[in-house]
Structure formats: C-alpha cells, structure tokens
Amino acid sequence: MKALIGTIKKEIQHIIRDPRTLMLLFAMPVIQLLMFGYAVRNEVTEVDLGVVDYQNQTYVDELVQRLEATGYFKITRLPNDQNEIYDAFEKGKISAVLVAKDDVETELKRMGISELQLLLDASNPNLASIIEQYVRVNLNLHQLDMNRFQISRSPPVSVSARYLFNPELKSSWLFVPGLISVILMLVSTLMTSITIAREKEMGSIELLLVSPLQPYQIIIGKVFPYLVLSFVNVASIVFLAITVFDVPFVGNWVAFWGVSTLFILLALSLGILISGVSSSQLTAMLLSMVGLLLPTIILSGFIFPVKNLHIILQYISAVIPARWYLVVIRGIMLRGTDILILWKEVLILFVMTSGLLFMSIKTFKERLQ
Amino acid sequence: MSIVSVKNLTKKFGSFTAVDSISFEVDKGKIFGFLGANGAGKTTAMKMLIGLLAPTSGQATVAGFDVASEPESIRKRIGYMSQKFSLYEDLTVRENIRFYGGIYGLTDEEIDQASDKIVEELDLQESRKTLVASLPLGWKQKLAFSVASVHNPDIIFLDEPTGGVDPVTRRRFWDRIYQSADQGVTVFVTTHYMDEAEYCDRVSIMVEGRIEALGSPNELKTEYTADTMDDLFVQLVRSQ
Numbered sequence: 089m090k091a092l093i094g095t096i097k098k099e100i101q102h103i104i105r106d107p108r109t110l111m112l113l114f115a116m117p118v119i120q121l122l123m124f125g126y127a128v129r130n131e132v133t134e135v136d137l138g139v140v141d142y143q144n145q146t147y148v149d150e151l152v153q154r155l156e157a158t159g160y161f162k163i164t165r166l167p168n169d170q171n172e173i174y175d176a177f178e179k180g181k182i183s184a185v186l187v188a189k190d191d192v193e194t195e196l197k198r199m200g201i202s203e204l205q206l207l208l209d210a211s212n213p214n215l216a217s218i219i220e221q222y223v224r225v226n227l228n229l230h231q232l233d234m235n236r237f238q239i240s241r242s243p244p245v246s247v248s249a250r251y252l253f254n255p256e257l258k259s260s261w262l263f264v265p266g267l268i269s270v271i272l273m274l275v276s277t278l279m280t281s282i283t284i285a286r287e288k289e290m291g292s293i294e295l296l297l298v299s300p301l302q303p304y305q306i307i308i309g310k311v312f313p314y315l316v317l318s319f320v321n322v323a324s325i326v327f328l329a330i331t332v333f334d335v336p337f338v339g340n341w342v343a344f345w346g347v348s349t350l351f352i353l354l355a356l357s358l359g360i361l362i363s364g365v366s367s368s369q370l371t372a373m374l375l376s377m378v379g380l381l382l383p384t385i386i387l388s389g390f391i392f393p394v395k396n397l398h399i400i401l402q403y404i405s406a407v408i409p410a411r412w413y414l415v416v417i418r419g420i421m422l423r424g425t426d427i428l429i430l431w432k433e434v435l436i437l438f439v440m441t442s443g444l445l446f447m448s449i450k451t452f453k454e455r456l457q
Numbered sequence: 458m459s460i461v462s463v464k465n466l467t468k469k470f471g472s473f474t475a476v477d478s479i480s481f482e483v484d485k486g487k488i489f490g491f492l493g494a495n496g497a498g499k500t501t502a503m504k505m506l507i508g509l510l511a512p513t514s515g516q517a518t519v520a521g522f523d524v525a526s527e528p529e530s531i532r533k534r535i536g537y538m539s540q541k542f543s544l545y546e547d548l549t550v551r552e553n554i555r556f557y558g559g560i561y562g563l564t565d566e567e568i569d570q571a572s573d574k575i576v577e578e579l580d581l582q583e584s585r586k587t588l589v590a591s592l593p594l595g596w597k598q599k600l601a602f603s604v605a606s607v608h609n610p611d612i613i614f615l616d617e618p619t620g621g622v623d624p625v626t627r628r629r630f631w632d633r634i635y636q637s638a639d640q641g642v643t644v645f646v647t648t649h650y651m652d653e654a655e656y657c658d659r660v661s662i663m664v665e666g667r668i669e670a671l672g673s674p675n676e677l678k679t680e681y682t683a684d685t686m687d688d689l690f691v692q693l694v695r696s697q
Binding site: 090091093094095097098101102105106290291292294295296297298299300301 | 507508509529532533535537539540541542545547548552555556557559560561562588
C-alpha cells in the first residue's frame, strides 16, 4: 500500500513539474466548452434575407414584417434585377432572396392561391434548408393569421409543434454531453497512454518492473492521478454548462456519476492498452488522436446523429464507446431518463470496460516476456 | 559461496539465439564483470537474471532463488541500474531517493536515513532539492548507483553504467563500486570498456551469445598470453 502511494505521489510530481500539460488539462475543458457553446451552433440567426417586391404589396409587407420580428432575419430590399440579385449572392451580402410576383395580391383575391419564390444560397446546404424551413413556418403562421377572419378557409388539420426537453433548440445543450466524452477520451486515454509510453521510452519502466512492485500497482500508480483529473474535468464541464449555458440537469446525479465513472475506467483502460502496443510517446499520441479522438467526435453522435451516418459507419459507431455513453448521459441530463430504462447501453459500456481492462492488464504483463 | 548460479541458460527470439547455453557462477561479495561487444547478448542474459525476460531453457538462481519460478523473491534482494535510464529527471534528488525507497518497502525513517547518507556521501547537500535534470552526468550516475542500492540489496546489477562519461568520472564511479563490494555487496556489471575489466575480481567474455572466456583478469591474460584485457578481447573475437 505504501509502495502504491509512493508511485501515485511520483506521478503527481511528474504532472505538477510539467506546467504546460497541467494548464492544458485544466484549461482544455473550459476552452472547448466555450468554443462549442458559443462558436459552434446549429441554429441560424441573422439570416441576410433579400426581398424583391416591386409593387410593395401589403400581403408581402406583412409577411416580411413577421419574418423580421422573429429576430432571425435581417431584411434588405432589392430591386427586381437578376444581375443585382446574383451580385448580392456572390458578394455574400445575402443568403436568401424572397421574390414576389407583381400580382400576388390580385391572385390571392381572385383565386385564393398564389406563389412566392425563394432563392437560396446552397453552397452551405444545411444553412439553405434551415432558412427554407424558417420561411415556410412563418408563411404558414402568416396564412393562419389571415385565415382567422375567414373561418371557411382554415385548413382542416394543422400541426402545432412543441419542442420537449430543449424548447429553444439550443445546440449547446446537445454539445455538453458530447464534450464530456471527448474530454474524457483526451484526458484519460491520451494522457494515460502518453505517461506510460514515456516510461517505456525513457527505459524507466524496466526499473519499475525489476522492483517488487506488482504490475497492478504500477498501473494504478500511473492511472490514479488521471482518474482524479477526469472527475475534476467532468465536474467543471457540468458546472460551467449549468451556470453559463443554462443547460438543465433534470436526471439523477448518482446515475450520472456512476455511468461516468464506468466510462472513465473504460477510457483509462484504453489508454493502458494503447501504451502497451506503442513504444514511444509519439506513437501513443497518434494512436489516441487518430484512432480514438476523431471517431469519438465524428461517429459517436456528438455532432452528427448516428442515424444520419452511412450504414457502414453506423456499424463502426457501435464499437465507439462514446456513442453509448452519450445516449445515457443525454438521457439523464436532458430528459431525466431513469438509468434502468437505459440498461442496454450501460450493459454495453460495462462489457466494453471489463473487456478492455482485462486486455490492457494482459498486454501489460505479456510485455515482460 | 555463489550468489548467482547459471547453468545452460538460453534465450531465443524466434530462430535467433541471443544467449546460447551459458553457464557461470558469481561469488558473494565479488565484482563480476560481464564483458562482450555490443550485441553479444550481455544485456539479454542480464535481463533473464533480474526477471525482465523469461529464459527459453536452462536454469539460473539469484540469491538462492530460481529466476523462472521465484522472481518475486529475487526482486527484493537485487538492485538494478539500467543503461538507458537511471533517475527521473523531473524529480529532485530527494524525491528520487524517496520514490525508490518507497517501492522497495522502506519505512519513512529508513528512507530519511538513507537519503541523508547518500546526500552526504555524494556531497550533494547543496543540491538535494534541485531537479536531477540539472546535475552533471557523472553525479547522476553515482547518484543512480546509490539509489539502486538504497534498499541494501545482496547483489546489484549494473548495465553499462559508465557509458558516455570521461575516464576520470569513470574511475570515480568504480571507486564507488569498490566501496559497495567492501561492504559485502556483490556487483554484477556489464561493460564493453576492456580497461574496466581489470577492476573486476572475475570476468566472463561473451561473443555471439556464448561465453568464450571465464576467470580472473590475470588468469585469463596468462591463459591467452595477452598483455591487456583489450588484446585478449580482440584475440577472442578474431578467432570466431
């Protein structure tokens, strides 16, 4: 036990003596959270919308006012000139143009139907389709308002949507759980694999192996400080998320920490495993970065929903631990889902953790031969 | 009385035989030089004795325990200073001593005593709180030797301990080795500096995995009618 405490102490000294890494470890979660919370957003604000309505028709005016009132659009009036419209697109002054024919109002009065044209800059397809939806939704609302005074005209069935669990559709709410898993992969897996690979690279691992220390003592001594760091990081992300980004935490804290501990153990075992197959710090770093970090960001559902992935990638994502962890903590944090309902995901994580832990200790021992 | 006893010890990596059926004995309290060119199999043989590699065949005992079946008992009784790494550079002198003392199960009191003794012996009072990285190489090696013997081992294994240092520093390092041997500690040292062989009580010379010569430096020089160990070594390698 004393020997174990000694190795832990020594590892802490290594971490403290390297202030750059230390700062990185504590600053990274904060920087990433701010980056994803403020900079990376799926929701669209301040769309530069051009409007072409040569006749200044009342119907169009009212619609434009409604769009402007949502706060999502910045309206620019444009002349009915093809060249100037394209010019505005090319210069990036506008993302979309709403074009009204001269006789929209007359047609509406005479036949009850008419058309508006929406030109969209689809060089960013996501943005274009989001803008289209915004305009459509507002057009429908506008239509409903108009029809309120003409009961016969109101459509027989209408959809009224309510966004549950994230009423304002804030993307930071979605990012926070994903960010926790990415940070854990970074701190637990990357740092653990580097620190063990460092002992191999320097040759000091031989001295540890020659000593009466048991392999498990060597591993725990190396890993324990990073376990503590991981907890601190998760806590700081959750704290910032709740205080700065108003991300709700509706579920059970015990369940959250339980499953997070499981995931941290998994990430640490992965780190030991990676260090077992790499002989230098650089190899360990590249393996962790390319082999783990990128798949975790891309395939776990952190940013792109797993269901939108190509079918082959969906299969691959099944072996990405973060994918299952994400489902569980999103459920707990945002929906308050009972952990028992998510038993399948937790079981998968548990099996993965046990398997990796077993494999990592085995490779660590085999290295001696 | 022999503290190391090796019989037909062999290590194969695939079809390559790194250590080819070597046999020798090391007497307690003596300095045993394990000589050979780079790649002759010295380090591999030593790694089998300290439990870092499993032998392919043959037997070896260290401090009375079998290397294959009782490595745990051996570990507490040996000290090891590797060729590649000696001390943690980002820890201070004291922290290094403390760490090694700790993993060998010394009590705080024992560690403090040992650490005071080492600091005094090496005249490191001024720099006990400085990082090892800032010590000169010669000091580092002497400190590494002291640290490797902090738990009073029966035998201490040194793998090319004087690599890359000047002759004066090497001489001082050997003074330190003599000091330990005088206190009854057996020293098992690999080297490819043939002048260092003269400092040993007994030597073995390995060529391509086999032990080609075994005895005291004087015996060997007479046997092979060589003036120096260097001549002897060249003679052995040429005859291959």
